[in-house]
Amino acid sequence: MAELAPGAAPERAMDTTLTPDAETGLRDEAKPSRRDYDALPASDPKSPVALFGTDEPLSMDCGITLAPFRVAYQTVGTLNAERSNAVLICHALTGDQHFAHTHPVTGKAGWWETLVGPGKPIDTNRYFVICSNVIGSCMGSTGPASLDPSTGRPYGLDFPLVTIRDMVRAQSMLLDRLGIRDLFLCIGGSMGGMQVLQWASLFPERVFAAMPIATGARHSAQNIAFHEVGRQAIMADPAWADGRYLEEGTRPAKGLGVARMGAHITYLSEPALHRKFGRRLQNRAAPTFSFNADFQIESYLRHQGLSFVERFDANAYLYLTRAMDYFDLAEDHGGVLANAFRGSKTRFCVISFTSDWLFPTADSRAIVHALNAVAAPVAFVEVESDKGHDAFLLDEPAMFSAAQGFIDAAARARGL
Amino acid sequence: MAHPTLTDASTAPWDAAESLPRGADERVDHLVVLGLVPDGARVLDIGCGDGSLLALLRDRRNIDGRGIELSREGVNACLARGLPVIQGDADTDLANYPDDAFDVVVLSQTIQATRNPRIVLEHLLRIGKQVIISFPNFGHWRVRTELAFRGRMPMTEIMPETWYETPNIHHCTIRDFVGLCRTVGANIEKATALDGRGKPMRYSMPWWFWNLVGAQGVFLLRRGPAKPL
Numbered sequence: 009m010a011e012l013a014p015g016a017a018p019e020r021a022m023d024t025t026l027t028p029d030a031e032t033g034l035r036d037e038a039k040p041s042r043r044d045y046d047a048l049p050a051s052d053p054k055s056p057v058a059l060f061g062t063d064e065p066l067s068m069d070c071g072i073t074l075a076p077f078r079v080a081y082q083t084v085g086t087l088n089a090e091r092s093n094a095v096l097i098c099h100a101l102t103g104d105q106h107f108a109h110t111h112p113v114t115g116k117a118g119w120w121e122t123l124v125g126p127g128k129p130i131d132t133n134r135y136f137v138i139c140s141n142v143i144g145s146c147m148g149s150t151g152p153a154s155l156d157p158s159t160g161r162p163y164g165l166d167f168p169l170v171t172i173r174d175m176v177r178a179q180s181m182l183l184d185r186l187g188i189r190d191l192f193l194c195i196g197g198s199m200g201g202m203q204v205l206q207w208a209s210l211f212p213e214r215v216f217a218a219m220p221i222a223t224g225a226r227h228s229a230q231n232i233a234f235h236e237v238g239r240q241a242i243m244a245d246p247a248w249a250d251g252r253y254l255e256e257g258t259r260p261a262k263g264l265g266v267a268r269m270g271a272h273i274t275y276l277s278e279p280a281l282h283r284k285f286g287r288r289l290q291n292r293a294a295p296t297f298s299f300n301a302d303f304q305i306e307s308y309l310r311h312q313g314l315s316f317v318e319r320f321d322a323n324a325y326l327y328l329t330r331a332m333d334y335f336d337l338a339e340d341h342g343g344v345l346a347n348a349f350r351g352s353k354t355r356f357c358v359i360s361f362t363s364d365w366l367f368p369t370a371d372s373r374a375i376v377h378a379l380n381a382v383a384a385p386v387a388f389v390e391v392e393s394d395k396g397h398d399a400f401l402l403d404e405p406a407m408f409s410a411a412q413g414f415i416d417a418a419a420r421a422r423g424l
Numbered sequence: 425m426a427h428p429t430l431t432d433a434s435t436a437p438w439d440a441a442e443s444l445p446r447g448a449d450e451r452v453d454h455l456v457v458l459g460l461v462p463d464g465a466r467v468l469d470i471g472c473g474d475g476s477l478l479a480l481l482r483d484r485r486n487i488d489g490r491g492i493e494l495s496r497e498g499v500n501a502c503l504a505r506g507l508p509v510i511q512g513d514a515d516t517d518l519a520n521y522p523d524d525a526f527d528v529v530v531l532s533q534t535i536q537a538t539r540n541p542r543i544v545l546e547h548l549l550r551i552g553k554q555v556i557i558s559f560p561n562f563g564h565w566r567v568r569t570e571l572a573f574r575g576r577m578p579m580t581e582i583m584p585e586t587w588y589e590t591p592n593i594h595h596c597t598i599r600d601f602v603g604l605c606r607t608v609g610a611n612i613e614k615a616t617a618l619d620g621r622g623k624p625m626r627y628s629m630p631w632w633f634w635n636l637v638g639a640q641g642v643f644l645l646r647r648g649p650a651k652p653l
Contacts, residue, residue, distance in 0.1 A: 355508065376510050377520035383466075385490070388510035389499050409500050417506030 048254075050321060051155070053080040053141065053148020054112035055105055058185050066143065066178055072168040076157065079182045080148025081140035084108050084124070085132040087188070093424050094188045095130055096179065097139040098196030098203035100401075101328050102320055104147035107139040108132070113319040122403055129411040134424065135192065142203075143178045144170035144328055146321035153254065153321040165251040170327050172199070172335045176206045180214070190214040192422055193415060197221040197400035198367065199328070202335050205375065208356070209337060209348040217418040219411065221359045222400040224371030225345050225378070226336035231366060234274055235329040238267030242322045251323050264322040265313030272312045277363040277396035281305060338378075345378035352379075355421070356386040357414040359400070359407060366397040387414060452622040453558065453640070454480055457530055460556055460614070460644055461485050465527035468492070468552065470514050471534040475502035482507075490526070492517055515539045518547035525551045532558050533582070533640075537591040546608050549647035554613070558642040561617065563597030563635040581620050582639060598634055598641040605645060614644040 058079045060066065065075035082105040087094060097107050097120065104111075108118035108125060124130040124137060141149040144167070152167040159166075183191070194207045194215045201223025208218045227235075242248055245263030249256045273281075285305040289295065292302065301307040341347035356379055360372035369390050379386040389410045393399040400407065454477045461467060465487050469478050472491030475498070481487045491509035493499050502509035510517065514531065515538050529552030531544070536559050538544045548555045560582045561567075570578035577587040585591070596604070598617065605612055617625050617638025625638060634641070 357503070358510075373512075376512075377517075380510075380517075380520050380525075381522055383522075383525055385508040386510060387499070387503055387508045388512070389496060389503070390511050392496065406496065406500075410496075410503055413500055413503030413505075417503065421506060 048146075048153060048321075049104075049113060049148060049319075050146045050151060050153035050324075053105070055080050055082045055109070055141075055148060057081075057148055058182050060181060060185075064181065066174065066181070068168050068174045068177075069171040070169045074143075074150065074168060077143065077150040077178070078148070078154075079140050079143070079150075079178055081105050081138060081182060082107065082109055083136065083138050085134070085136040087136040087186075088424075091188055092190075092192060092422060093135045094183070094186075094191050095135045095137045095193045095195065096183070096191050096207075097124070097130075097137060098175075098179075098194065098200035098207075099139060099142065100196070100198040100200045101332065102316070102325070103200070104145065105139045105141045106147075108137070111319075114315070119401065122401070123408065123411065129408055129415055130193070130195070134419070138182075138186070138188075140179055140182050142170075142175040142199075142328070144175070144324060144331060146324035149178070151321070152251070152323035152327055162252075162254045164254070164323060167323070167327065169334075170331045172202045172206050172331055173210060173340075175331070176203055176210055179203070179207075180211060183214075190216060192424065193217045193219065193418065195219040195221070196223075198223055198397065199332050201367075202332065205337055205348075206335075208352060208354050209341075212349075212352045212354055215354045216422055217355045217357070217415070219357045219359065219414065220372075220375065221407075222361055222364050222367050222372075222397055223375075224367045225338060225348070225375050227332050227334075228371075231274075232333045234271065234366075235333055238271055239326050239329060241266040241270070242326060245322075248322060251326075253322070259317065260322045261317040264317045264320065264325060265310075267322075267325060268316040268320075269309045269313045272309060274366045275396055275398040277365065277394055279363065279394040280396055283394070284308075345374065346381035349379055349384055350382050352382065352384050354384065355414075355418055356384060357410070358386060358388045359410060360388075360390050361393045361395070361397070361399040361404075361407075362390060363394045364397040364399065451476070452624075453532070453618060453642075456616075456618070456624060456642060457481070457532075457556055458484060460554075461487060461528050464488075466490075466525070467528045467530065468521075468526045469530045469532070470518075470548075471532060472502065472507075472509060473498050475505045475507045475509060477530065477532070478502070478507050478509075479505050513538075514544045514547075518544065518551065521547075521551040523550050524553055526553070528552060528554045528556060530556045532556075533560065535559050536594050536596060538594065541594050541596075542604060542608060545604060545610065549608065549610055549645065553646065555610070555645040556642070557645065558618075558640050559596065559601065560592070561598050561635065561638045561641050562595040563599060564639050565636050568636075580639065598638060599631055601641060601643065602631065605643070609647060610645040611648045612643055613646055616642050618642060 060077050062075045065073040067073050107120040126133050141147040143149050144151045146153045152163045156163045194204050196204045201220035204218050204220040208215050242260050242263035245260035247258040248260035288304045290304045290307040295302045337348045338345035358372050358376050360369040376388045391406045463485050467487045467489045469491045472493050478489040492512050493509050494513050499509050499511045529548045535541045567578040617634040618640040620639045
């Protein structure tokens with residue numbers, strides 16, 4: 009659900025310098041040329057790509073077998089001789105594989121460099137760290153912005169509906185390709201946390217340790233509701249053109265921007281908004297008696313919407329929000345979440361944040377209780393933070409120390 | 425009812441604990457628990473603090489240990505020791521464990537701080553084949569003296585807080601606890617009292633004596649109809 013750190017981190021986004029765009033609101037995009045389309049990250053991810061041909065199709069939950077398809081990924085570190093030190097990072101809704109690399113579109117630092125790097129809790133001197141763009145996204149793995157080989161044009165809404173389990177299946181095929189039998193650690197926040205839970209449930213023998221952060225075993229009605237508002241905003245934009253905007257040479261920037269603005273509120277908390285913005289005015293002494301961005305919070309949200317449309321595909325946003333809505337791990341196991349983890353040998357560390365109202369601590373406790381019910385080894389920490397759901401992407405020393413303790417102990421247990 | 429006597433010192437499990445080599449940071453009450461836990465047991469320690477008891481049991485008894493701890497600092501210390509510990513408490517986090525999930529459940533100096541000690545004890549007996557439980561004895565002579573002669577709520581080594589700051593909302597005496605065991609159908613397999621320094625008191629005495637001189641009660645329980653002692 010959450011976000012690439014560079015765009016989302018309220019700390020860094022505090023520079024709410026008024027731009028003409030932010031002042032007047034979201035604008036229509038100029039028509040991109042054909043060359044622009046070829047340069048889209050969906051076509052040119054600026055990272056390694058694993059190609060899977062018609063002999064290696066992806067069996068999807070919707071009943072379709074997708075072939076050919078590709079998975080774009082990044083790695084840092086070195087796989088050891090025993091191939092036992094692999095870490096898979098699962099990214100969130102609008103994240104991507106550039107977890108520790110300069111982003112090819114925004115030019116910003118990797119989105120999880122707070123947690124991953126030399127000497128960090130996920131120490132790239134010790135571990136071989138992998139992150140792949142999820143299926144259905146737009147940063148190089150096959151998704152609605154990719155070209156459909158049967159028609160030669162972008163899939164658009166012809167792309168099959170993706171589930172969290174489909175994403176995990178594609179990741180497991182990537183690991184097979186990389187020659188990695190099992191993961192030392194599978195970790196992720198928000199939608200990434202959903203993938204971690206799905207990994208532990210679907211391939212328990214391939215996951216030694218799992219860290220689902222700020223997530224839930226199912227998407228709540230409230231969360232589905234927020235996603236639906238975002239999708240309707242995109243589809244209400246005439247430039248969306250029934251999902252064929254890439255061929256039309258338009259982009260539903262207004263709709264996607266509004267979707268992003270709404271979603272961004274859910275990633276923060278009221279205390280954080282109050283602390284950072286309050287009712288302060290944006291570069292003016294008094295309200296202007298207009299609908300310009302008088303308040304700093306308005307300017308900030310418009311900036312978030314504008315910068316998001318630069319780097320994300322609107323149809324991919326529709327597909328990935330849907331994948332989260334469909335996620336219900338208990339439903340997949342006879343309505344009993346504990347059944348999803350029965351017999352699991354995986355060590356779990358579940359983390360939540362006190363001010364996260366999108367995936368509140370109760371969601372994490374439900375996971376913990378299910379793991380307790382099957383006597384799985386589980387640790388759980390609720391981190392005190394006022395930064396809301398996005399806290400997992402930010403500088404949270406309490407999260408880092410919990411992660412450090414859990415990961416180091418797991419490494420000792422695995423002989424790393 | 426006839427007052428049962430406490431376990432005879434000659435058969436007390438803590439004898440074994442006493443004879444083990446002791447590390448500098450090991451607490452006597454932890455060694456008492458160590459003497460009660462069999463090798464390779466599955467153990468849940470509720471209110472496990474920094475995990476020192478679980479680590480001791482893991483290192484000496486090769487147990488499969490789990491913990492519940494209220495403080496984040498405690499949970500983090502446990503994580504660093506590689507112990508699977510969840511942030512939670514006895515009142516809210518026991519209901520989801522299945523029956524017989526553990527060989528031994530330990531609740532140390534905590535039952536008097538729970539909202540509903542009876543329900544907590546029933547859960548302990550349900551999820552653990554054996555329950556080791558210790559608590560400060562409100563029937564200790566010093567407690568009685570404070571109340572009787574000074575008219576003040578007592579403060580002792582193991583109950584150091586004032587009445588308005590203490591987390592202990594359900595104080596009980598050793599006799600009170602024996603009564604609760606009867607009410608919930610807990611079978612008292614072993615019991616003893618510890619002195620103010622946490623050392624087992626090695627005499628065979630009737631309940632009223634322990635209830636007067638024991639600073640803490642330590643019980644080993646098992647569910648089932650109470651056997652006549």
